[in-house]
Amino acid sequence: MVFEANSIRVGDQTFAFDAFIKLAYMARVQLSATGFYKTPDIHWDRATGKGRPFYYFAYGASVSEVSIDTLTGEYQVDRVDILHDVGCSLNPAIDIGQIEGGFVQGMGWLTTEELWWDDNGRLRTHAPSTYKIPLASDRPRIFNVELADWSENREMTIKRSKAVGEPPFMLAMSVLEALSMAVASVDDYKTCPRLDTPATPERILMAVESLKKGR
Numbered sequence: 001m002v003f004e005a006n007s008i009r010v011g012d013q014t015f016a017f018d019a020f021i022k023l024a025y026m027a028r029v030q031l032s033a034t035g036f037y038k039t040p041d042i043h044w045d046r047a048t049g050k051g052r053p054f055y056y057f058a059y060g061a062s063v064s065e066v067s068i069d070t071l072t073g074e075y076q077v078d079r080v081d082i083l084h085d086v087g088c089s090l091n092p093a094i095d096i097g098q099i100e101g102g103f104v105q106g107m108g109w110l111t112t113e114e115l116w117w118d119d120n121g122r123l124r125t126h127a128p129s130t131y132k133i134p135l136a137s138d139r140p141r142i143f144n145v146e147l148a149d150w151s152e153n154r155e156m157t158i159k160r161s162k163a164v165g166e167p168p169f170m171l172a173m174s175v176l177e178a179l180s181m182a183v184a185s186v187d188d189y190k191t192c193p194r195l196d197t198p199a200t201p202e203r204i205l206m207a208v209e210s211l212k213k214g215r
Contacts (some may be wrong), residue, residue: 039057056155058162059148060084060129062103062171064178070186073205077107079142083098084171087153087162096145099168106172108134111179111199179204 011171015023024031039154044051062082068075086095112132116125122193125131153160178201183193187209193207 016086020171031193054161056153058085058087058159058167060099060167060171062174064137064174066175066178066182068179068182068204068208070208073201073203073208075179075201075204077138077140077178078214080140080174081144081147082168082171084144084164084168085151085153086164087157087159089147090159090161092147095147095164098118098164099145100139100143101173102164102166102168103172104134106169107138107175108132109169110172110176112138114200183207183211187208200211 004014006017007050014065021031028097038140039055042052042055044053060082061084064077065079066075066077070204082099084095084099086099089095097188112134114125114131115123116131145177149163176197177194179199180193180195181189183195183204184191189192193211195207196203
């Protein structure tokens, strides 16, 4: 079977795609399949704290530059540079997109997505309608992402690649550290400010005011 533009060729016969689907439907031929992947060679003994809980490790590094307004606490992410390990990339464009998306999601986790409970212990910020998620306008003004082209997964994964869905999420910690350093500049870097997450403009402003007052 060869899938072509809007058609399927089977041997010397060619079918329009919709006609082929109709034939399969009328013949009660299932055209979908499901399956499960079991990661090999992993185990963990919680009682002894020993085992191999992960098949392999992925690595990454990020550097972020930010600007803050010391009068309002508002900030912007000026530049981010990322180098990330995806093993032998199956599709560099998709991998870079995953890294960018994971990083921006991590920014939201650390800077805008504030959890708030009422007096009865009910979570009130339970959906994007009740808390602030990053927008396209919140992305770094300069956003450089490079793949570690020297990397190769030592494990027998598909073409020695590495998963890239979740690890870039943690690289956004560089934004939080950059915001903390920006606040520390108010006191000439003499004091490490207390900047809780998410580092909202309100919390940044409170940290700035605290340093100005010498607390």
